[in-house]
Amino acid sequence: MSKKKPLSHGQLRRMRTNQKKKLQSHDAGETTDLQDSMLGPEQQGTIISRFGQHADVETDSGHLARCNIRRNIKSLVTGDNVIVRLALTSESGASRIEGIVEAVHPRHSQLSRPDLYDGVKIIAANIDQILIVTSVKPAFTTQIIDRYLVAAEDTGIEPVIILNKVDLITPEEAPEIDAALERYKSIGYRVYRVSSKTGEGVEQLHALMNDKVNVFVGQSGVGKSSMINAMMPDAELITGDISENSGLGQHTTTTAKLLHISTGGDLIDSPGVREFALWHLPADRVGWCFVEFRDYLGTCKFRDCKHLNDPGCSITEAFNAGEITEDRYNNYHRIIASLDEQRHARHFRAGPDE
Known part of the structure; x- marks a missing residue:
């Protein structure tokens, strides 16, 4: 039997559009439009999660309500601070919609994720620090850490490096990992060591995240969800085991959601990247x-x-003088070399109808 021909980007886009229309139609059939006369006064709130044309909003009084979104709001993501009006009464037939998001306050920061098909997408807002999670399994690699550091520095949000699963570090691996983490400390980054299994470092994480809006980022399988569960047992997040055959983790998180930490602070659990x-x-x-x-x-x-073999290059001179480490210097050039490849892949996948 011959294999089916892969769908083109245009076909995928049309399929997604049709699915979106069906979902919107389904939602419209389940809810009742709220008129202004049915709504109370304006309140301040925070977006806990976004679901298509709806959002879960927590008001300053602590009430959680699923709300419609005004059509003039072009962008709304988890972490946004908003103005919301709630229904005066919940007796509106079978509708579960309790209010309307009227407006969005300006963001002091936003986390974006480039996508080969859809361009740059904002996935969370008003974040105070990005916790870059790495681990010894699936594999410890500074290349991935540096990619996340570049993404974090570009947003202007302070990054913190978290090494998870420290209980799995072998005596043979320890010197190389210790040296790599010391290099990051030497250029000003904070580094924490954690084991969600043994609880090591969890108290320090609580102190780090207190009174801040935090987000975990990292490769699939590094233990982000398990770490959240260790810090917040009531979060009830699904965790995935690393495949014993491939060593790769499974994607376990689908929708960005803002969670409150009992010891203080908030955490936005965002889709794994x-x-x-x-x-x-x-x-x-x-x-x-x-x-x-x-x-x-x-x-x-x-x-x-x-900044490679160019004469009079200050970066290369600094590297040769030991002011820039070999690891970081090489990772910079690996990232630069990958940029054209990624742009070419995006152009190829986008197809001629883009």
């Missing part, structure tokens, strides 16, 4: 996102310096 694509960033922006490069940027002999 296997690899944070950076194709939307120009090369000079990537260089700026390597914090130890900043003192040397703009001082190279040539304006279009690639």
